[in-house]
Amino acid sequence: MHIRSLFYFLGEALKSVVRHGWMSIASIAVVAITLLILGCFMVLNYNVTSLAEDIKEQVQIVVYVDKNAGEEARDELQSKLVAHPELEEVRFVTKEEAMERLKKQMGDRAYLLDGYTEDDDNPLRDSYEIRTKIPENIPQVAEEVGKYPGVGYVDYGKGIVEPLFQFTGVVRWIGMFFMVGMAVTAIFLIAHTIRLTVYIRRREIQIMKYVGATDWFIRWPFIFEGLILGLFGAILPVILIQCSYQAAAEWTQENIYFVSLISPQLIGTEVAQLLVPLGVVLGILGSTLSVRKFLKV
Protein backbone atom coordinates (compact mmCIF):
# COMPACT_ATOMS: atom_id res chain seq x y z
CA MET A 1 0.00 0.00 0.00
CA HIS A 2 1.21 3.46 -0.87
CA ILE A 3 2.01 5.60 2.18
CA ARG A 4 -0.28 8.35 0.86
CA SER A 5 -3.10 5.82 0.55
CA LEU A 6 -2.46 4.60 4.08
CA PHE A 7 -2.98 8.10 5.45
CA TYR A 8 -6.03 8.55 3.25
CA PHE A 9 -7.60 5.31 4.50
CA LEU A 10 -6.78 6.13 8.11
CA GLY A 11 -8.21 9.61 7.65
CA GLU A 12 -11.36 8.21 6.05
CA ALA A 13 -11.75 5.73 8.90
CA LEU A 14 -11.35 8.48 11.52
CA LYS A 15 -13.74 10.77 9.66
CA SER A 16 -16.24 7.96 9.44
CA VAL A 17 -16.00 7.24 13.17
CA VAL A 18 -16.74 10.91 13.86
CA ARG A 19 -19.37 11.22 11.11
CA HIS A 20 -21.33 8.24 12.43
CA GLY A 21 -20.78 9.44 15.99
CA TRP A 22 -23.68 7.73 17.71
CA MET A 23 -23.17 4.49 15.87
CA SER A 24 -19.49 4.57 16.80
CA ILE A 25 -20.26 5.26 20.44
CA ALA A 26 -22.81 2.45 20.43
CA SER A 27 -20.32 0.03 18.87
CA ILE A 28 -17.56 0.97 21.27
CA ALA A 29 -20.02 0.63 24.16
CA VAL A 30 -21.11 -2.84 23.06
CA VAL A 31 -17.52 -3.97 22.58
CA ALA A 32 -16.53 -2.41 25.92
CA ILE A 33 -19.42 -3.89 27.91
CA THR A 34 -18.99 -7.34 26.40
CA LEU A 35 -15.26 -7.34 26.99
CA LEU A 36 -15.80 -5.91 30.48
CA ILE A 37 -18.01 -8.86 31.39
CA LEU A 38 -15.51 -11.24 29.85
CA GLY A 39 -12.66 -9.50 31.68
CA CYS A 40 -14.44 -9.58 35.05
CA PHE A 41 -15.14 -13.23 34.62
CA MET A 42 -11.52 -13.78 33.71
CA VAL A 43 -10.33 -12.01 36.86
CA LEU A 44 -12.73 -14.02 39.00
CA ASN A 45 -11.72 -17.26 37.34
CA TYR A 46 -8.02 -16.53 37.72
CA ASN A 47 -8.41 -15.83 41.41
CA VAL A 48 -10.58 -18.84 42.15
CA THR A 49 -8.11 -21.04 40.29
CA SER A 50 -5.20 -19.43 42.05
CA LEU A 51 -6.85 -19.94 45.47
CA ALA A 52 -7.54 -23.56 44.63
CA GLU A 53 -3.92 -23.96 43.58
CA ASP A 54 -2.77 -22.35 46.82
CA ILE A 55 -4.78 -24.81 48.85
CA LYS A 56 -3.53 -27.71 46.77
CA GLU A 57 0.06 -26.69 47.15
CA GLN A 58 -0.22 -26.75 50.89
CA VAL A 59 -0.90 -30.45 50.80
CA GLN A 60 2.22 -32.44 51.57
CA ILE A 61 3.30 -35.97 52.36
CA VAL A 62 4.96 -36.69 55.66
CA VAL A 63 7.25 -39.70 55.52
CA TYR A 64 8.02 -41.00 59.02
CA VAL A 65 11.32 -42.73 59.37
CA ASP A 66 11.16 -46.19 60.89
CA LYS A 67 12.20 -46.08 64.56
CA ASN A 68 14.58 -48.97 64.12
CA ALA A 69 16.25 -47.62 61.02
CA GLY A 70 19.89 -46.79 61.48
CA GLU A 71 21.84 -43.82 60.26
CA GLU A 72 22.77 -45.63 57.05
CA ALA A 73 19.20 -46.60 56.16
CA ARG A 74 18.09 -43.03 56.76
CA ASP A 75 20.77 -41.65 54.46
CA GLU A 76 19.74 -44.08 51.77
CA LEU A 77 16.09 -43.08 52.15
CA GLN A 78 17.03 -39.43 51.89
CA SER A 79 19.03 -39.92 48.71
CA LYS A 80 16.21 -41.94 47.19
CA LEU A 81 13.70 -39.21 47.98
CA VAL A 82 15.93 -36.47 46.63
CA ALA A 83 16.45 -38.44 43.42
CA HIS A 84 12.71 -39.05 42.93
CA PRO A 85 11.72 -37.22 39.71
CA GLU A 86 8.23 -36.27 40.81
CA LEU A 87 9.26 -34.59 44.02
CA GLU A 88 9.79 -30.90 44.18
CA GLU A 89 10.78 -30.39 47.78
CA VAL A 90 12.21 -32.74 50.39
CA ARG A 91 12.68 -31.39 53.90
CA PHE A 92 14.09 -33.34 56.85
CA VAL A 93 12.43 -32.71 60.19
CA THR A 94 14.12 -34.16 63.27
CA LYS A 95 11.98 -35.46 66.05
CA GLU A 96 13.28 -32.62 68.27
CA GLU A 97 12.02 -30.11 65.72
CA ALA A 98 8.72 -31.95 65.57
CA MET A 99 8.47 -31.75 69.38
CA GLU A 100 9.08 -27.98 69.26
CA ARG A 101 6.29 -27.58 66.72
CA LEU A 102 3.95 -29.66 68.81
CA LYS A 103 4.69 -27.53 71.85
CA LYS A 104 3.94 -24.41 69.89
CA GLN A 105 0.68 -25.86 68.70
CA MET A 106 -0.36 -26.81 72.22
CA GLY A 107 0.48 -23.31 73.43
CA ASP A 108 -0.56 -22.89 77.08
CA ARG A 109 -0.78 -26.58 77.65
CA ALA A 110 2.73 -27.31 76.42
CA TYR A 111 3.66 -28.33 79.97
CA LEU A 112 1.83 -31.57 79.35
CA LEU A 113 4.71 -32.61 77.13
CA ASP A 114 7.32 -31.88 79.79
CA GLY A 115 8.14 -35.50 80.48
CA TYR A 116 8.69 -36.36 76.84
CA THR A 117 11.13 -33.77 75.67
CA GLU A 118 14.35 -35.57 76.47
CA ASP A 119 15.95 -37.39 73.59
CA ASP A 120 15.19 -40.91 74.73
CA ASP A 121 11.72 -40.08 75.92
CA ASN A 122 10.63 -38.31 72.75
CA PRO A 123 7.88 -40.47 71.23
CA LEU A 124 7.93 -38.60 67.95
CA ARG A 125 9.86 -39.71 64.92
CA ASP A 126 12.24 -38.15 62.47
CA SER A 127 10.38 -37.40 59.23
CA TYR A 128 10.61 -36.04 55.70
CA GLU A 129 8.08 -33.51 54.52
CA ILE A 130 7.84 -33.81 50.79
CA ARG A 131 5.90 -31.97 48.11
CA THR A 132 5.17 -33.31 44.67
CA LYS A 133 5.52 -31.25 41.51
CA ILE A 134 1.92 -32.06 40.59
CA PRO A 135 -0.28 -32.07 43.72
CA GLU A 136 -2.73 -34.53 42.13
CA ASN A 137 0.00 -37.20 42.17
CA ILE A 138 0.25 -37.20 45.94
CA PRO A 139 -1.70 -40.43 46.61
CA GLN A 140 0.37 -42.37 44.06
CA VAL A 141 3.70 -41.00 45.24
CA ALA A 142 2.76 -41.62 48.86
CA GLU A 143 2.04 -45.24 48.13
CA GLU A 144 5.31 -45.64 46.24
CA VAL A 145 7.41 -43.92 48.88
CA GLY A 146 5.73 -45.94 51.61
CA LYS A 147 7.42 -49.06 50.25
CA TYR A 148 10.94 -47.62 50.52
CA PRO A 149 13.15 -49.32 53.09
CA GLY A 150 13.53 -47.35 56.29
CA VAL A 151 10.04 -45.88 56.13
CA GLY A 152 7.84 -46.34 59.15
CA TYR A 153 4.63 -45.01 57.64
CA VAL A 154 3.37 -42.28 55.36
CA ASP A 155 0.69 -39.66 56.00
CA TYR A 156 -0.88 -37.27 53.53
CA GLY A 157 -4.40 -36.77 54.74
CA LYS A 158 -5.91 -39.66 52.91
CA GLY A 159 -9.64 -39.29 52.40
CA ILE A 160 -9.47 -35.47 52.61
CA VAL A 161 -7.02 -34.80 49.82
CA GLU A 162 -8.90 -36.70 47.11
CA PRO A 163 -12.21 -34.80 47.36
CA LEU A 164 -10.25 -31.54 47.62
CA PHE A 165 -8.50 -32.24 44.34
CA GLN A 166 -11.75 -33.25 42.78
CA PHE A 167 -13.33 -29.99 43.92
CA THR A 168 -10.52 -27.81 42.58
CA GLY A 169 -10.69 -29.73 39.31
CA VAL A 170 -14.40 -29.03 39.00
CA VAL A 171 -13.86 -25.37 39.82
CA ARG A 172 -11.27 -25.12 37.07
CA TRP A 173 -13.50 -26.80 34.49
CA ILE A 174 -16.52 -24.68 35.33
CA GLY A 175 -14.32 -21.61 35.04
CA MET A 176 -12.97 -22.69 31.68
CA PHE A 177 -16.45 -23.51 30.43
CA PHE A 178 -17.81 -20.09 31.31
CA MET A 179 -14.74 -18.33 29.95
CA VAL A 180 -15.11 -20.01 26.58
CA GLY A 181 -18.87 -19.39 26.61
CA MET A 182 -18.33 -15.72 27.39
CA ALA A 183 -15.67 -15.39 24.70
CA VAL A 184 -17.95 -16.91 22.05
CA THR A 185 -20.81 -14.62 23.11
CA ALA A 186 -18.47 -11.65 22.93
CA ILE A 187 -17.36 -12.60 19.43
CA PHE A 188 -20.95 -12.79 18.18
CA LEU A 189 -22.08 -9.60 19.85
CA ILE A 190 -19.14 -7.57 18.62
CA ALA A 191 -19.18 -8.95 15.10
CA HIS A 192 -22.89 -8.17 14.84
CA THR A 193 -22.53 -4.65 16.13
CA ILE A 194 -19.74 -3.86 13.71
CA ARG A 195 -21.81 -5.45 11.00
CA LEU A 196 -24.57 -2.98 11.79
CA THR A 197 -22.22 -0.03 11.35
CA VAL A 198 -21.33 -1.38 7.92
CA TYR A 199 -24.93 -2.18 7.07
CA ILE A 200 -26.10 1.40 7.49
CA ARG A 201 -23.41 2.38 5.00
CA ARG A 202 -24.15 -0.20 2.33
CA ARG A 203 -25.35 2.63 0.12
CA GLU A 204 -21.98 4.31 0.32
CA ILE A 205 -20.29 1.05 -0.62
CA GLN A 206 -22.66 0.65 -3.55
CA ILE A 207 -21.91 4.15 -4.85
CA MET A 208 -18.19 3.49 -4.50
CA LYS A 209 -18.60 0.37 -6.58
CA TYR A 210 -20.49 2.29 -9.28
CA VAL A 211 -17.87 5.00 -9.57
CA GLY A 212 -15.16 2.39 -10.00
CA ALA A 213 -13.54 1.93 -6.60
CA THR A 214 -11.58 -1.29 -6.22
CA ASP A 215 -12.66 -3.71 -3.52
CA TRP A 216 -9.55 -3.05 -1.47
CA PHE A 217 -10.04 0.68 -1.75
CA ILE A 218 -13.47 0.19 -0.18
CA ARG A 219 -12.27 -2.33 2.36
CA TRP A 220 -9.30 -0.54 3.90
CA PRO A 221 -11.19 2.31 5.62
CA PHE A 222 -13.59 -0.24 7.09
CA ILE A 223 -10.71 -2.33 8.33
CA PHE A 224 -9.18 0.68 10.06
CA GLU A 225 -12.55 1.68 11.40
CA GLY A 226 -13.10 -1.79 12.84
CA LEU A 227 -9.65 -1.59 14.36
CA ILE A 228 -10.35 1.79 15.95
CA LEU A 229 -13.73 0.70 17.35
CA GLY A 230 -12.28 -2.58 18.63
CA LEU A 231 -9.27 -0.88 20.16
CA PHE A 232 -11.26 1.76 22.04
CA GLY A 233 -13.82 -0.83 23.03
CA ALA A 234 -11.04 -2.93 24.56
CA ILE A 235 -9.02 -0.19 26.24
CA LEU A 236 -12.00 1.03 28.28
CA PRO A 237 -12.68 -2.26 30.09
CA VAL A 238 -8.94 -2.85 30.60
CA ILE A 239 -8.62 0.49 32.41
CA LEU A 240 -11.82 -0.07 34.35
CA ILE A 241 -10.85 -3.57 35.45
CA GLN A 242 -7.33 -2.48 36.34
CA CYS A 243 -8.57 0.37 38.56
CA SER A 244 -11.36 -1.52 40.28
CA TYR A 245 -9.22 -4.61 40.80
CA GLN A 246 -6.47 -2.51 42.34
CA ALA A 247 -9.00 -1.12 44.81
CA ALA A 248 -10.48 -4.56 45.48
CA ALA A 249 -7.05 -6.07 46.07
CA GLU A 250 -6.09 -3.33 48.50
CA TRP A 251 -9.34 -3.68 50.39
CA THR A 252 -8.95 -7.44 50.60
CA GLN A 253 -5.41 -7.14 51.84
CA GLU A 254 -6.52 -4.87 54.66
CA ASN A 255 -9.67 -6.69 55.64
CA ILE A 256 -9.41 -10.36 54.71
CA TYR A 257 -5.69 -10.94 55.07
CA PHE A 258 -5.80 -14.73 54.82
CA VAL A 259 -7.03 -14.46 51.21
CA SER A 260 -4.25 -13.52 48.85
CA LEU A 261 -5.45 -12.22 45.49
CA ILE A 262 -3.32 -12.27 42.36
CA SER A 263 -1.31 -9.06 42.13
CA PRO A 264 -3.06 -6.20 40.28
CA GLN A 265 -0.07 -5.70 37.97
CA LEU A 266 -0.25 -9.32 36.84
CA ILE A 267 -4.02 -9.20 36.36
CA GLY A 268 -3.74 -5.92 34.47
CA THR A 269 -1.23 -7.37 32.03
CA GLU A 270 -3.15 -10.60 31.60
CA VAL A 271 -6.45 -8.84 30.98
CA ALA A 272 -4.87 -6.36 28.56
CA GLN A 273 -3.08 -9.16 26.72
CA LEU A 274 -6.36 -10.95 26.13
CA LEU A 275 -8.86 -8.14 25.65
CA VAL A 276 -6.93 -5.71 23.44
CA PRO A 277 -6.01 -8.21 20.71
CA LEU A 278 -9.48 -9.74 21.00
CA GLY A 279 -11.15 -6.36 20.52
CA VAL A 280 -8.92 -5.39 17.62
CA VAL A 281 -9.22 -8.72 15.83
CA LEU A 282 -12.99 -8.85 16.31
CA GLY A 283 -13.36 -5.28 15.12
CA ILE A 284 -11.35 -5.94 11.98
CA LEU A 285 -12.98 -9.30 11.30
CA GLY A 286 -16.47 -7.98 11.94
CA SER A 287 -16.09 -5.10 9.52
CA THR A 288 -14.19 -7.01 6.81
CA LEU A 289 -16.69 -9.84 6.74
CA SER A 290 -19.62 -7.45 6.69
CA VAL A 291 -18.19 -5.36 3.86
CA ARG A 292 -17.66 -8.45 1.76
CA LYS A 293 -21.40 -8.96 1.54
CA PHE A 294 -21.93 -5.55 -0.04
CA LEU A 295 -19.02 -5.69 -2.45
CA LYS A 296 -20.85 -8.01 -4.82
CA VAL A 297 -22.30 -5.27 -7.00
Next chain:
Amino acid sequence: MIEMHHIYKNYGNDVVVLKDLNLVIDRGEFIFIVGSSGAGKSTLLKLLLREIIPTRGSIKIFGRDIMRIKRRQIPFFRRNIGMVFQDFRLLSDRDVFENVAFALRVTGVPAKEIRKRVPLSLELVGIKDKASKRPDELSGGEQQRVCVARAIVNRPAVIIADEPTGNLDPNTSMGIMNLFQEINVRGTTVIIATHAKELVNHFQKRVVVLEGGRLISDQERGVYINAH
Protein backbone atom coordinates in the same frame (compact mmCIF):
# COMPACT_ATOMS: atom_id res chain seq x y z
CA MET B 1 -18.65 1.47 -29.05
CA ILE B 2 -21.30 -0.83 -27.57
CA GLU B 3 -22.26 -3.93 -29.47
CA MET B 4 -24.80 -6.40 -28.17
CA HIS B 5 -25.63 -9.45 -30.24
CA HIS B 6 -28.31 -12.05 -29.54
CA ILE B 7 -28.44 -11.31 -25.85
CA TYR B 8 -30.53 -13.55 -23.63
CA LYS B 9 -30.82 -13.14 -19.91
CA ASN B 10 -32.62 -15.63 -17.71
CA TYR B 11 -32.97 -15.71 -13.96
CA GLY B 12 -33.23 -19.33 -12.99
CA ASN B 13 -34.89 -21.52 -15.58
CA ASP B 14 -38.23 -19.82 -15.97
CA VAL B 15 -37.74 -16.08 -15.75
CA VAL B 16 -36.63 -14.75 -19.11
CA VAL B 17 -35.82 -11.06 -18.91
CA LEU B 18 -34.16 -10.41 -22.25
CA LYS B 19 -34.76 -12.30 -25.51
CA ASP B 20 -32.52 -12.09 -28.53
CA LEU B 21 -31.56 -8.49 -28.05
CA ASN B 22 -29.41 -6.81 -30.71
CA LEU B 23 -28.20 -3.27 -30.19
CA VAL B 24 -25.30 -1.23 -31.50
CA ILE B 25 -24.54 2.17 -30.01
CA ASP B 26 -21.90 4.41 -31.55
CA ARG B 27 -19.63 6.93 -29.92
CA GLY B 28 -21.36 10.25 -29.31
CA GLU B 29 -24.90 8.95 -29.64
CA PHE B 30 -27.83 10.09 -27.50
CA ILE B 31 -30.24 7.23 -27.00
CA PHE B 32 -33.42 6.68 -25.02
CA ILE B 33 -34.30 3.20 -23.91
CA VAL B 34 -38.02 3.09 -23.16
CA GLY B 35 -40.59 0.52 -22.16
CA SER B 36 -42.94 -0.29 -19.30
CA SER B 37 -41.77 -1.71 -15.99
CA GLY B 38 -40.46 -5.23 -16.40
CA ALA B 39 -39.65 -4.67 -20.07
CA GLY B 40 -35.96 -5.32 -19.36
CA LYS B 41 -34.55 -1.78 -19.21
CA SER B 42 -32.82 -2.22 -15.86
CA THR B 43 -31.39 -5.56 -16.89
CA LEU B 44 -29.98 -3.96 -20.02
CA LEU B 45 -28.27 -1.25 -17.96
CA LYS B 46 -26.91 -3.80 -15.51
CA LEU B 47 -25.37 -5.66 -18.41
CA LEU B 48 -23.69 -2.48 -19.63
CA LEU B 49 -22.18 -1.94 -16.15
CA ARG B 50 -21.00 -5.52 -16.00
CA GLU B 51 -23.06 -5.95 -12.86
CA ILE B 52 -24.45 -9.09 -14.44
CA ILE B 53 -23.46 -11.14 -17.46
CA PRO B 54 -25.81 -12.43 -20.16
CA THR B 55 -27.02 -16.02 -20.19
CA ARG B 56 -26.27 -16.12 -23.91
CA GLY B 57 -24.95 -13.75 -26.56
CA SER B 58 -22.00 -11.38 -26.76
CA ILE B 59 -21.47 -7.85 -25.51
CA LYS B 60 -18.55 -5.70 -26.54
CA ILE B 61 -18.01 -2.37 -24.86
CA PHE B 62 -15.10 -0.13 -25.91
CA GLY B 63 -14.06 -3.06 -28.08
CA ARG B 64 -13.79 -5.39 -25.10
CA ASP B 65 -15.80 -8.54 -24.60
CA ILE B 66 -17.35 -7.95 -21.18
CA MET B 67 -17.43 -11.66 -20.46
CA ARG B 68 -13.66 -11.56 -20.47
CA ILE B 69 -13.40 -8.84 -17.87
CA LYS B 70 -12.14 -10.36 -14.64
CA ARG B 71 -13.78 -9.49 -11.36
CA ARG B 72 -10.91 -7.35 -10.18
CA GLN B 73 -10.83 -5.45 -13.48
CA ILE B 74 -14.47 -4.38 -13.18
CA PRO B 75 -13.70 -1.22 -11.17
CA PHE B 76 -11.30 -0.02 -13.88
CA PHE B 77 -13.85 -0.83 -16.57
CA ARG B 78 -16.54 1.15 -14.71
CA ARG B 79 -14.39 4.27 -14.58
CA ASN B 80 -15.29 4.76 -18.24
CA ILE B 81 -18.97 4.89 -17.41
CA GLY B 82 -20.78 7.60 -15.47
CA MET B 83 -23.92 6.45 -13.70
CA VAL B 84 -26.97 8.61 -12.86
CA PHE B 85 -29.73 7.18 -10.70
CA GLN B 86 -33.41 7.91 -10.22
CA ASP B 87 -32.91 8.28 -6.45
CA PHE B 88 -29.70 10.32 -6.89
CA ARG B 89 -27.74 8.20 -4.41
CA LEU B 90 -25.91 11.05 -2.80
CA LEU B 91 -24.18 10.71 0.54
CA SER B 92 -26.26 12.79 2.91
CA ASP B 93 -23.45 13.24 5.40
CA ARG B 94 -21.18 15.11 2.97
CA ASP B 95 -21.52 18.37 1.14
CA VAL B 96 -21.96 18.71 -2.61
CA PHE B 97 -18.25 19.19 -3.27
CA GLU B 98 -17.37 16.00 -1.37
CA ASN B 99 -20.10 14.02 -3.11
CA VAL B 100 -18.62 14.86 -6.48
CA ALA B 101 -15.02 14.59 -5.27
CA PHE B 102 -15.86 11.11 -4.00
CA ALA B 103 -15.85 9.71 -7.53
CA LEU B 104 -12.34 11.04 -8.07
CA ARG B 105 -10.99 10.07 -4.66
CA VAL B 106 -11.93 6.43 -5.02
CA THR B 107 -10.04 6.29 -8.30
CA GLY B 108 -6.91 7.73 -6.71
CA VAL B 109 -6.89 11.19 -8.31
CA PRO B 110 -4.52 13.54 -6.40
CA ALA B 111 -6.13 16.17 -4.15
CA LYS B 112 -4.78 19.04 -6.22
CA GLU B 113 -6.43 17.69 -9.35
CA ILE B 114 -9.67 17.12 -7.43
CA ARG B 115 -9.76 20.79 -6.36
CA LYS B 116 -9.51 21.74 -9.99
CA ARG B 117 -11.92 19.32 -11.55
CA VAL B 118 -14.84 19.31 -9.12
CA PRO B 119 -15.65 23.04 -9.54
CA LEU B 120 -15.49 22.64 -13.31
CA SER B 121 -17.95 19.82 -13.16
CA LEU B 122 -20.28 21.70 -10.79
CA GLU B 123 -20.13 24.71 -13.08
CA LEU B 124 -21.10 22.61 -16.06
CA VAL B 125 -24.24 21.35 -14.34
CA GLY B 126 -25.03 24.82 -13.04
CA ILE B 127 -24.70 24.43 -9.26
CA LYS B 128 -21.27 25.87 -8.59
CA ASP B 129 -22.67 28.08 -5.84
CA LYS B 130 -24.07 25.09 -3.93
CA ALA B 131 -20.73 23.36 -3.38
CA SER B 132 -20.82 23.62 0.40
CA LYS B 133 -24.47 22.62 0.80
CA ARG B 134 -25.61 19.23 1.97
CA PRO B 135 -27.87 17.16 -0.31
CA ASP B 136 -30.89 17.62 1.97
CA GLU B 137 -30.59 21.40 1.60
CA LEU B 138 -31.10 21.08 -2.16
CA SER B 139 -34.19 20.65 -4.33
CA GLY B 140 -34.72 17.40 -6.23
CA GLY B 141 -33.49 18.93 -9.48
CA GLU B 142 -30.38 20.26 -7.81
CA GLN B 143 -29.67 16.90 -6.25
CA GLN B 144 -29.93 15.27 -9.65
CA ARG B 145 -27.49 17.86 -11.00
CA VAL B 146 -25.03 16.83 -8.27
CA CYS B 147 -25.48 13.24 -9.36
CA VAL B 148 -24.78 14.23 -12.98
CA ALA B 149 -21.73 16.24 -11.90
CA ARG B 150 -20.44 13.17 -10.07
CA ALA B 151 -21.06 11.02 -13.15
CA ILE B 152 -19.12 13.30 -15.50
CA VAL B 153 -16.32 14.45 -13.21
CA ASN B 154 -13.89 11.75 -14.26
CA ARG B 155 -14.71 12.35 -17.91
CA PRO B 156 -16.25 9.01 -18.81
CA ALA B 157 -16.91 8.01 -22.41
CA VAL B 158 -20.49 7.03 -21.58
CA ILE B 159 -23.17 8.34 -19.24
CA ILE B 160 -25.86 5.86 -18.30
CA ALA B 161 -28.94 7.23 -16.59
CA ASP B 162 -31.62 5.04 -15.03
CA GLU B 163 -34.93 6.96 -14.86
CA PRO B 164 -33.08 10.21 -14.11
CA THR B 165 -36.30 12.26 -14.05
CA GLY B 166 -38.45 9.68 -12.28
CA ASN B 167 -38.55 11.72 -9.08
CA LEU B 168 -38.73 15.18 -10.65
CA ASP B 169 -41.52 17.49 -11.81
CA PRO B 170 -41.88 18.15 -15.59
CA ASN B 171 -40.08 21.50 -15.62
CA THR B 172 -37.14 20.25 -13.64
CA SER B 173 -37.05 17.11 -15.77
CA MET B 174 -36.73 19.20 -18.88
CA GLY B 175 -33.78 21.02 -17.32
CA ILE B 176 -32.03 17.75 -16.54
CA MET B 177 -32.62 16.42 -20.06
CA ASN B 178 -31.20 19.63 -21.49
CA LEU B 179 -28.17 19.09 -19.32
CA PHE B 180 -27.71 15.59 -20.75
CA GLN B 181 -27.98 17.03 -24.20
CA GLU B 182 -25.25 19.55 -23.42
CA ILE B 183 -23.01 16.81 -22.13
CA ASN B 184 -23.73 14.84 -25.28
CA VAL B 185 -22.79 17.78 -27.46
CA ARG B 186 -19.37 17.77 -25.79
CA GLY B 187 -18.84 14.27 -27.13
CA THR B 188 -20.04 11.95 -24.37
CA THR B 189 -22.33 9.09 -25.31
CA VAL B 190 -25.58 9.30 -23.32
CA ILE B 191 -27.88 6.36 -22.67
CA ILE B 192 -31.09 7.10 -20.78
CA ALA B 193 -33.65 4.56 -19.64
CA THR B 194 -36.94 6.30 -18.99
CA HIS B 195 -40.72 6.27 -18.80
CA ALA B 196 -41.09 9.95 -19.61
CA LYS B 197 -43.00 9.89 -22.86
CA GLU B 198 -43.30 13.67 -23.37
CA LEU B 199 -39.61 14.22 -22.84
CA VAL B 200 -38.63 11.44 -25.22
CA ASN B 201 -40.93 12.76 -27.89
CA HIS B 202 -39.74 16.32 -27.33
CA PHE B 203 -36.05 15.56 -27.88
CA GLN B 204 -36.37 13.63 -31.13
CA LYS B 205 -33.42 11.35 -30.49
CA ARG B 206 -32.82 7.70 -31.17
CA VAL B 207 -35.41 5.64 -29.27
CA VAL B 208 -35.12 1.94 -28.51
CA VAL B 209 -38.33 0.33 -27.27
CA LEU B 210 -38.27 -2.81 -25.15
CA GLU B 211 -41.36 -4.89 -24.52
CA GLY B 212 -41.37 -8.16 -22.57
CA GLY B 213 -37.64 -8.51 -22.95
CA ARG B 214 -37.63 -7.98 -26.72
CA LEU B 215 -36.47 -5.01 -28.71
CA ILE B 216 -39.57 -4.08 -30.68
CA SER B 217 -38.52 -0.79 -32.21
CA ASP B 218 -35.28 1.13 -32.81
CA GLN B 219 -35.67 4.46 -34.59
CA GLU B 220 -33.51 7.49 -35.25
CA ARG B 221 -35.46 10.63 -34.28
CA GLY B 222 -37.98 8.24 -32.84
CA VAL B 223 -40.94 8.58 -30.57
CA TYR B 224 -42.12 6.69 -27.54
CA ILE B 225 -44.50 4.03 -28.80
CA ASN B 226 -46.49 1.59 -26.75
CA ALA B 227 -46.81 -1.95 -28.02
CA HIS B 228 -50.30 -2.22 -26.62
